[in-house]
Amino acid sequence: MSELAVITPSALTIARPQPGEYAPYYDRYVSLVQGDDILQTLDAQRRQMMLLISCREEEDGDFRYAPGKWSVKEVLGHICDAERIFAYRALRIARGDRTPLAGFEQDDYVPNGPFARSPLSDLVEEFIAVRRATISLLRNLDEEAWSRRGVASENEVSVRALAYIIAGHELHHRRILEEKYFPASR
Numbered sequence: 001m002s003e004l005a006v007i008t009p010s011a012l013t014i015a016r017p018q019p020g021e022y023a024p025y026y027d028r029y030v031s032l033v034q035g036d037d038i039l040q041t042l043d044a045q046r047r048q049m050m051l052l053i054s055c056r057e058e059e060d061g062d063f064r065y066a067p068g069k070w071s072v073k074e075v076l077g078h079i080c081d082a083e084r085i086f087a088y089r090a091l092r093i094a095r096g097d098r099t100p101l102a103g104f105e106q107d108d109y110v111p112n113g114p115f116a117r118s119p120l121s122d123l124v125e126e127f128i129a130v131r132r133a134t135i136s137l138l139r140n141l142d143e144e145a146w147s148r149r150g151v152a153s154e155n156e157v158s159v160r161a162l163a164y165i166i167a168g169h170e171l172h173h174r175r176i177l178e179e180k181y182f183p184a185s186r
Contacts, residue, residue, distance in 0.1 A: 012142075012143060012146075013036060013037060014036075014037075014038050014039075014146055014160050014163065015036070015160070016030075016033075016036065016160075016164065017030060017158055017160045017161035017164055020156075021149070021156075021157065021158040021160065021161040022155070022156075022157050022158070022161035022162075022164075022165065023153070023155035023157070026157075026161070026165050026168075028168070028172070029164070029165050029167075029168025029169045029171075029172055030161065030164045030165060030168050031168070032167075032168040032171045032172060033164050033167045033168045033171065038138070038160070038163045038164060038167060039135060039138060039139055041167050042131065042134065042135050042138070042163070042166065042167055043131075043135055045131070045167060045170050045171065045174070046127075046128060046131040046132070046135075048174065049079075049124075049127060049131075049170065049174055050124060050127075050128060052174065052177060052178065052182065053072070053076065053120065053123075053124050053127075053177075054121070054124050056072070056120060056182075058119060058120050058121075060072060060120065060182075061073040061076075061119075061120035061123070062116070063181060065180040065181055070110060071115070071116065072120070072177065072181055073115040073116060073118060073120060073123055074110050074113070074115045074116065075173055075176070075177060075181075076115070076120075076123045076124070076126075076127055077110065077113045077114075077115035077118070077123060077126075078106060078109065078110050078113075078173070079127060079169070079170055079173050080123070080126050080127055080130045081106075081109050081110075081113065082106065082166075082169055083130050083131070083134055083166050083169070083170070084130060085104055086162050086165055086166045086169070087130075087133070087134045087137055087162075087166065089101050089150070089152045089157070089162055090137065090138070090159045090162040090163065090166075091137060092150065093148050093149065093150035093152075093157070093158075093159050093162070094141050094145035094146075094148055094159045095145075096148065097150065098150060098151075099150075100150075100151040100152070100154070101150065101151065101152040101153070102152075102153070103152070103153035103154070104153075134166060138163055141159065145159055146158070146159050146160045146163075147159070147160065
């Protein structure tokens with residue numbers, strides 16, 4: 001049995017990625033993820049984000065904690081966009097595609113997204129759908145797929161690192177929402 005995974009009667013437990021499996025920039029996200037069950041973490045995050053956002057009024061979605069900062073809707077849209085891109089990278093790499101994958105510039109995506117025009121409830125539903133699709137993709141990978149590496153944004157990355165990056169990225173932004181957008185709700 002490799003150090004990558006331990007097979008239990010009901011599941012495959014994926015070991016945490018090592019620093020060489022992702023660009024140093026992404027340690028800011030990977031280091032936020034606690035525990036060893038990334039699939040359970042991703043599912044728990046879906047519920048936590050839903051609880052944080054779904055009880056908000058529509059006008060809360062337009063709130064910006066400072067001039068020039070993204071609105072709540074834009075933050076949520078950004079999380080969805082980034083997760084789709086990271087999951088797409090995971091899919092291609094898991095399937096053995098060795099084609100280098102381009103980076104993306106978040107500051108170009110957010111202004112071109114329809115987030116400001118979308119009802120907050122629609123963005124919550126979108127997040128739930130994106131997260132469920134990500135979990136389904138990852139849940140159905142075999143052990144070998146988790147360890148595969150490819151190149152994205154000119155850096156080598158493993159599939160398991162991408163799963164942890166997805167979780168850490170969401171947690172990073174959810175903490176900002178909790179601390180700067182909705183501090184009274186804690």
